[in-house]
Amino acid sequence: MADRVTVIGWDGSPLTDAARGALGAATLVAGAAHHLALPEVPPTAERIRLGSVGLAARRIAGHRGTAVVLADGDPAFFGVVRTLRAPEFGLEVEVVPAVSSVAAAFARAGMPWDDAQVVVAHKRTLRRAVNVCRAHTKVAVLTAPGAGPAELGLLLDGVHRTFVICEELGTDREQVTVVTSDKAADHTWRDPNVVIVIGGGSGAAEDGGWIAGRDPAAGPRGWTQPAETYGGALGEGETDLLRAAQ
Numbered sequence: 001m002a003d004r005v006t007v008i009g010w011d012g013s014p015l016t017d018a019a020r021g022a023l024g025a026a027t028l029v030a031g032a033a034h035h036l037a038l039p040e041v042p043p044t045a046e047r048i049r050l051g052s053v054g055l056a057a058r059r060i061a062g063h064r065g066t067a068v069v070l071a072d073g074d075p076a077f078f079g080v081v082r083t084l085r086a087p088e089f090g091l092e093v094e095v096v097p098a099v100s101s102v103a104a105a106f107a108r109a110g111m112p113w114d115d116a117q118v119v120v121a122h123k124r125t126l127r128r129a130v131n132v133c134r135a136h137t138k139v140a141v142l143t144a145p146g147a148g149p150a151e152l153g154l155l156l157d158g159v160h161r162t163f164v165i166c167e168e169l170g171t172d173r174e175q176v177t178v179v180t181s182d183k184a185a186d187h188t189w190r191d192p193n194v195v196i197v198i199g200g201g202s203g204a205a206e207d208g209g210w211i212a213g214r215d216p217a218a219g220p221r222g223w224t225q226p227a228e229t230y231g232g233a234l235g236e237g238e239t240d241l242l243r244a245a246q
Helices: 017-024 053-061 101-109 123-135 149-155 181-186 240-245
Strands: 004-010 028-031 046-049 067-072 092-096 117-120 138-142 162-167 175-180 193-198
Touching (some): 101 138, 101 162, 101 193, 123 138, 149 162, 149 181, 175 181
Parallel strands (some): 004 092, 028 046, 117 138
Antiparallel strands (some): 138 193
16 A cells, blocks of 8 residues: 655656656556647656546555656646645655646746736636736736636626736747737637736836735725626626635
């Protein structure tokens, strides 16, 4: 029974010595198709196509040998590490990180991101991500199928923003596109992608910030945004308290 798993981040650059060493000793490797195709994955290792992280964690917990999970970017930042560390699996987790997809996206755009909000969007929770984009001047959106740039742009109807859309970062199909939010639905976008949403006010102070995720000199007074900022009626899963928190 495996009681330890090494989680390796991948950003398209060559693997570190630590990552190569862990992979070389692995008897089970879990990851997406492009991870499992890496030449460093031992040909004799059992391979698991990573879909449900919970199901993979159960397989790993029952495996007799050395397990490795490959994930894009920094797997501890909105990634698989949170699930793998759940007490029910009893796994000791070691992380070998890479550059997160958010950091890579802002690097491609040539922009700082210590003043950015970062949100995860899924099909059923896209509206709350849109609300953050309405309320803040710089937001990175980690998208999912059905909650991508096109859907984001449609829900921002009437609110002008600029999108920097980074598709398939770290691969030979990587592409960075800049469009206005009202034009995002005119295109088909490849997964995975990160959307940087810019606009709606002044940028961060020129002398730099001191707290991540916000510009203390910008934004409205008070503890909440006006109701009309959030686009009308409450969406699925939203409450007044959630709106206030956002």
